[in-house]
Amino acid sequence: xxxxxxxxxxxxxxxxxxxxxxxxxxxxxxxxxxxxxxxxxxxxxxxxxxxxxxxxxxxxxxxxxxxxxxxxxxxxxxxxxxxxxxxxxxxxxxxxxxxxxxxxxxxxxxxxxxxxxxxxxxxxxxxxxxxxxxxxxxxxxxxxxxxxxxxxxxxxxxxxxxxxxxxxxxxxxxxxxxxxxxxxxxxxxxxxxxxxxxxxxxxxxxxxxxxxxxxxxxxxxxxxxxxxxxxxxxxxxxxxxxxxxxxxxxxxxxxxxxxxxxxxxxxxxxxxxxxxxxxxxxxxxxxxxxxxxxxxxxxxxxxxxxxxxxxxxxxxxxxxxxxxxxxxxxxxxxxxxxxxxxxxxxxxxxxxxxxxxxxxxxxxxxxxxxxxxxxxxxxx
Amino acid sequence: xxxxxxxxxxxxxxxxxxxxxxxxxxxxxxxxxxxxxxxxxxxxxxxxxxxxxxxxxxxxxxxxxxxxxxxxxxxxxxxxxxxxxxxxxxxxxxxxxxxxxxxxxxxxxxxxxxxxxxxxxxxxxxxxxxxxxxxxxxxxxxxxxxxxxxxxxxxxxxxxxxxxxxxxxxxxxxxxxxxxxxxxxxxxxxxxxxxxxxxxxxxxxxxxxxxxxxxxxxxxxxxxxxxxxxxxxxxxxxxxxxxxxxxxxxxxxxxxxxxxxxxxxxxxxxxxxxxxxxxxxxxxxxxxxxxxxxxxxxxxxxxxxxxxxxxxxxxxxxxxxxxxxxxxxxxxxxxxxxxxxxxxxxxxxxxxxxxxxxxxxxxxxxxxxxxxxxxxxxxx
Numbered sequence: 001x002x003x004x005x006x007x008x009x010x011x012x013x014x015x016x017x018x019x020x021x022x023x024x025x026x027x028x029x030x031x032x033x034x035x036x037x038x039x040x041x042x043x044x045x046x047x048x049x050x051x052x053x054x055x056x057x058x059x060x061x062x063x064x065x066x067x068x069x070x071x072x073x074x075x076x077x078x079x080x081x082x083x084x085x086x087x088x089x090x091x092x093x094x095x096x097x098x099x100x101x102x103x104x105x106x107x108x109x110x111x112x113x114x115x116x117x118x119x120x121x122x123x124x125x126x127x128x129x130x131x132x133x134x135x136x137x138x139x140x141x142x143x144x145x146x147x148x149x150x151x152x153x154x155x156x157x158x159x160x161x162x163x164x165x166x167x168x169x170x171x172x173x174x175x176x177x178x179x180x181x182x183x184x185x186x187x188x189x190x191x192x193x194x195x196x197x198x199x200x201x202x203x204x205x206x207x208x209x210x211x212x213x214x215x216x217x218x219x220x221x222x223x224x225x226x227x228x229x230x231x232x233x234x235x236x237x238x239x240x241x242x243x244x245x246x247x248x249x250x251x252x253x254x255x256x257x258x259x260x261x262x263x264x265x266x267x268x269x270x271x272x273x274x275x276x277x278x279x280x281x282x283x284x285x286x287x288x289x290x291x292x293x294x295x296x297x298x299x300x301x302x303x304x305x306x307x308x309x310x311x312x313x314x315x316x317x318x319x320x321x322x323x324x325x326x327x328x329x330x331x332x333x334x335x336x337x338x339x340x341x342x343x344x345x346x347x348x349x350x351x352x353x354x355x356x357x358x359x360x361x362x363x364x365x366x367x368x369x370x371x372x373x374x375x376x377x378x379x380x
Numbered sequence: 381x382x383x384x385x386x387x388x389x390x391x392x393x394x395x396x397x398x399x400x401x402x403x404x405x406x407x408x409x410x411x412x413x414x415x416x417x418x419x420x421x422x423x424x425x426x427x428x429x430x431x432x433x434x435x436x437x438x439x440x441x442x443x444x445x446x447x448x449x450x451x452x453x454x455x456x457x458x459x460x461x462x463x464x465x466x467x468x469x470x471x472x473x474x475x476x477x478x479x480x481x482x483x484x485x486x487x488x489x490x491x492x493x494x495x496x497x498x499x500x501x502x503x504x505x506x507x508x509x510x511x512x513x514x515x516x517x518x519x520x521x522x523x524x525x526x527x528x529x530x531x532x533x534x535x536x537x538x539x540x541x542x543x544x545x546x547x548x549x550x551x552x553x554x555x556x557x558x559x560x561x562x563x564x565x566x567x568x569x570x571x572x573x574x575x576x577x578x579x580x581x582x583x584x585x586x587x588x589x590x591x592x593x594x595x596x597x598x599x600x601x602x603x604x605x606x607x608x609x610x611x612x613x614x615x616x617x618x619x620x621x622x623x624x625x626x627x628x629x630x631x632x633x634x635x636x637x638x639x640x641x642x643x644x645x646x647x648x649x650x651x652x653x654x655x656x657x658x659x660x661x662x663x664x665x666x667x668x669x670x671x672x673x674x675x676x677x678x679x680x681x682x683x684x685x686x687x688x689x690x691x692x693x694x695x696x697x698x699x700x701x702x703x704x705x706x707x708x709x710x711x712x713x714x715x716x717x718x719x720x721x722x723x724x725x726x727x728x729x730x731x732x733x734x735x736x737x738x739x740x741x742x743x744x745x746x747x748x749x750x751x752x753x754x755x756x757x758x759x760x
Contacts (some may be wrong), residue, residue, distance in 0.1 A: 010760055011471070044700055066662075066701040086701045087646040087656060090722045091391070111647050114721045142702055143647050143656045175699065266467040267491050267523050276467060276523045282446075283760075286666035286734055319555065320424055320733060321446040321466045322522055341494045342470045353700060354666055357738075360759040378758075379740040380390055380663075 004370035006305055006344055011264040012283035014359035015346065016374070017307060018366055020258035021240060022054065028222065028239050029059045035228045040064050040083060040215065042237030045353045048362060048376040049077040051240060062105075064235045068095045069380050075104045083107045083215070085171065085235070087135060087143055090118040097128040107168055111135035111144050116155045120162035131168040132159050133213060134204075138196040139189065141176040147200040156209045169213025170204070172197045173235070177220035181250050181294060186224035193221050198230035223251045241352035244301060248293035254301065254309060259356060260346040261300070262363075263323065265339045273331025274324050275339045279347055281318040285354035299323060300347035306367060307346055315347055323347070384750035386685055386724055391644040392663035394739035395726065396754070397687060398746060400638035401620060402434065408602065408619050409439045415608045420444050420463060420595065422617030425733045428742060428756040429457040431620060442485075444615045448475045449760050455484045463487045463595070465551065465615070467515060467523055470498040477508040487548055491515040491524050496535045500542035511548040512539050513593060514584075518576040519569065521556040527580040536589045549593025550584070552577045553615070557600035561630050561674060566604035573601050578610035603631045621732035624681060628673035634681065634689060639736060640726040641680070642743075643703065645719045653711025654704050655719045659727055661698040665734035679703060680727035686747060687726055695727055703727070 006015075032039040041055045044066035052063055052074060062081030065071045071082050080103065084096065088108040099106050110116040110132055123130050134155050137144030145151045159167035174193035180186050197216050204211040216228075217235035219242075228234065241259040242252040263279035281299065290297045299315035302325055313332075317324035325339070332338065339345065349355035356362070357378060364371040386395075412419040421435045424446035432443055432454060442461030445451045451462050452475075460483065464476065468488040479486050490496040490512050503510050514535050517524030525531045539547035554573035560566050577596050584591040596608075597615035599622075608614065621639040622632040643659035661679065670677045679695035682705055693712075697704035705719070712718065719725065729735035736742070737758060744751040 007471075010475070012760060086658065089644045089646040089658060091387075091644055095390070112716075112721060114716075115647065118721070137649070142697075142699060142704070143649065264469045264471055266469040267495065269517075269523065278466065278469060281667075281734065282737060286668070286731075287661075288666070317522075319522060324522070336494075341492060341498065351666075354661065357662060358758075378738075380392060 006262060006365070006368050006370060009262060009363060009370060011262050011344065012279040013262040014356060014362045015260050015262050015365045016362045017258045017260070018364045018371065020256060021051070024240055024242060024256060024258060025055055025058045028236060031223065032234055033059065035225065037228050037231050038233040040233050040235045041240065042066070042085070042235050043070060043074060045237040045240055046356060046376060047378065048374050049074065050372070050374040052079060055240065061233070064237070067380050068092060069377070071099055071104065071106060073377055075099060075102070081105045083133070085109060085173070087111050088115060088119060090122070093119065093122045096130070097122070097126060100128055100130070107131045107133055109133045109135045109171060110155060113151060113154050113158060116158040120158055120165050123162060123165035127164060129164040129166065131166050133169045133171045133215065134167070134200070136170050136172040136197050136200045138172045138193045139174045139176040144172060147196045147203070152200055152203060153207050156204045156207060160209045167209055167211065169211055169215060170197055170200045171215035174218050174221050177218045178245065178249060180220065181248060183224065183250065186220050186250070187226055190221035190225035194225060194228055194231055201230065219246060220249050220251050238352050241356070243352040244297045244348055244350050245289040245293065248290055248295055254348065257348045259352045260303065260307065260348050261355065263345050263347060265341050265343040265345065267341060268336040270333055270336050273326050273333055273335050275335045277323040277325055277345060278321060279315070279323045280321045282320050283358055284315065284318060284323070284347065284349055285351065285358050287351040287354035289350040297350065300349050303346040303348060305344040305346060386642060386745070386748050386750060389642060389743060389750060391642050391724065392659040393642045394736060394742045395640050395642050395745045396742045397638045397640070398744045398751065400636060401431070404620055404622060404636060404638060405435055405438045408616060411603065412614055413439065415605060417608050417611050418613040420613050420615045421620065422446070422465070422615050423450060423454060425617040425620055426736060426756060427758065428754050429454065430752065430754040432459060435620065441613070447760050448472055449757070451479055451484065451486060453757055455479060455482070461485045463513070465489060465553070467491050468495060468499060470502070473499065473502045476510070477506060480508055480510070487511045487513055489513045489515045489551060490535060493531060493534050493538060496538040500538055500545050503542060503545035507544060509544040509546065511546050513549045513551045513595065514547070514580070516550050516552040516577050516580045518552045518573045519554045519556040524552060527576045527583070532580055532583060533587050536584045536587060540589045547589055547591065549591055549595060550577055550580045551595035554598050554601050557598045558625065558629060560600065561628060563604065563630065566600050566630070567606055570601035570605035574605060574608055574611055581610065599626060600629050600631050618732050621736070623732040624677045624728055624730050625669040625673065628670055628675055634728065637728045639732045640683060640687065640728050641735065642685070643725050643727060645721050645723040645725065647721065648716040650713055650716050653706050653713055653715050655715045657703040657705055657725060658701060659695070659703045660701045662700050663738055664695065664698060664703070664727065664729060665731065665738050667731040667734035669730040677730065680729050683726040683728060685724040685726060
């Protein structure tokens with residue numbers, strides 16, 4: 001069979017530049033190796049077995065998931081060491097127990113005595129050896145218990161005495177690192193994430209409780225940490241693709257962004273300097289993560305079909321299946337000549353996790369050449 | 381088999397209140413009947429065969445789609461009269477021709493001479509009787525040709541002489557109606573949409589060109605038009621579910637919103653008055669359509685599991701699989717007592733088209749009772 005080319009693809013289509021992706025994977029893995037920690041990628045970004053396997057081949061130990069469906073799908077593909085990194089709620093215990101019964105080394109998390117007690121009760125009733133990690137709040141942005149608080153020890157004791165459930169460790173995610181954009185602030189946040197999570201582990205150990213795992217991470221902090229003493233593993237997700245938000249945070253360049261949306265010009269409003277393309281918000285997602293950042297890329301940065309950036313042109317508007325391309329500053333009234341109907345373009349996304357989720361598959365590409373089709377799943 | 385209940389569902393889940401949906405369908409169909417026009421619902425909102433069939437049963441004539449994949453799926457389900465309401469680009473002509481060859485009465489649209497010429501050339505080369513409608517720009521918000529301009533007549537002549545392709549009519553979508561919120565402004569926009577689209581049809585006819593169809597519509601204008609003289613059919617999509625954006629526009633109440641996301645409480649940050657739920661932006665979508673409107677509902681309005689609104693509580697923040705519920709005004713420091721871990725809640729969405737798209741299926745519900753599972757598709 002002849003090689004496929006971009007012209008053979010139906011648009012909009014999600015493209016993965018495999019050279020960039022492999023470079024991103026290698027960069028992170030190398031960094032984790034030199035910091036002396038294990039790496040557990042968060043596969044919620046891609047929900048794609050082929051990509052998770054590339055991460056494991058590069059040295060990742062286990063994966064992180066955001067839904068039990070991800071756990072089921074990746075376990076079915078042969079990956080056993082899985083952290084479900086969203087607080088466990090009682091109605092989901094049965095589904096988690098079924099995975100463990102099949103041989104999945106699933107870890108679940110809790111950040112309240114109520115939740116831990118429900119896990120222990122289920123574990124006892126059904127004889128399930130749940131391994132539970134305690135979620136620590138190290139930056140106030142979402143969930144987790146305070147590393148200095150009493151509830152940490154209460155939960156630790158519940159789990160320690162909760163056989164067949166066990167206390168496996170502590171974990172945290174400094175998601176507020178996404179709001180930063182200087183190396184100094186990122187390094188400080190990485191140190192805050194590390195030190196407070198290690199403090200939680202040390203407090204549990206001082207209370208006589210086992211706490212083997214200390215798991216931290218987000219893409220910005222993983223790429224900014226200067227040392228990770230006391231940490232056993234790091235988690236990060238979006239680094240595998242990167243995106244415009246991460247470029248604004250300062251942890252990648254636009255030339256590292258491995259995910260793009262291939263689109264076709266379908267019309268113009270020349271007076272306004274608009275080209276209309278067939279990638280609207282259904283393709284790009286409604287994520288406008290760069291809106292509050294130093295540089296706002298609208299719904300995405302325009303590139304030509306080869307992936308070369310077209311400076312100053314972005315997707316400035318989006319309806320469900322229509323995107324509006326325009327130039328910053330003066331309107332490009334020759335836009336119909338620059339990008340005639342039928343022209344293929346690529347758009348770099350604000351947020352790779354959100355944009356990828358709009359597509360049933362990725363097309364692995366190398367320049368104009370299209371390689372494998374990698375299915376991705378969705379839903380719960 | 382016993383009836384399913386909400387407690388049996390895995391969360392997050394997309395619920396459709398069937399009584400509300402049927403009421404919304406009946407209201408629109410009745411209105412179109414009394415205005416003397418045919419109604420062609422836009423099925424991009426639901427991408428669900430069962431719901432399109434309910435619309436047709438109620439009297440809809442044909443459907444509108446936003447992708448050729450929708451056309452293929454609904455044609456396979458037995459619906460033949462389909463308008464593909466996104467400007468046709470040359471690479472998609474082959475896919476459209478295949479549908480027509482199978483007996484689909486597919487209509488396609490063009491809004492430039494370049495696009496019309498490409499359609500005519502393909503039609504001649506391959507003997508395909510494409511029926512083409514010309515898209516008219518009646519409000520400057522997106523695509524379409526000017527109703528008073530020369531290009532309209534140029535395109536009309538190209539198509540009129542373009543056998544086997546034919547000119548089927550004109551169509552427009554006053555999408556800027558979404559930005560309005562008074563009956564007067566909405567009525568004026570509906571009249572602008574009507575009168576400019578009818579003007580385009582009359583200009584084509586005056587030039588000796590056939591123009592049988594005059595198709596207009598958006599949910600706000602369809603529900604606001606006082607008369608539709610000269611119009612043959614109306615299109616609208618989101619009315620079938622409605623949502624918070626439409627409530628702010630003023631064309632429905634919150635008690636009309638038929639789509640909600642069922643979610644479960646997974647934790648708290650009591651000091652901040654937060655409950656953490658398992659519906660994040662992956663479930664709600666990143667659509668924040670109410671952000672610029674008179675009332676901002678964050679990522680959605682909170683309801684109890686029965687669908688009763690809980691006034692003042694919204695989803696104020698969202699990560700991928702975490703939502704943050706909080707009260708407007710003073711923090712609810714008893715939120716853990718109000719909504720304990722494991723509590724089921726519902727969230728009304730900003731934008732039903734975007735939220736629905738995050739789910740592989742809808743659950744038809746009547747109060748706490750769960751009926752049919754309706755699959756929906758995605759992708760291109």
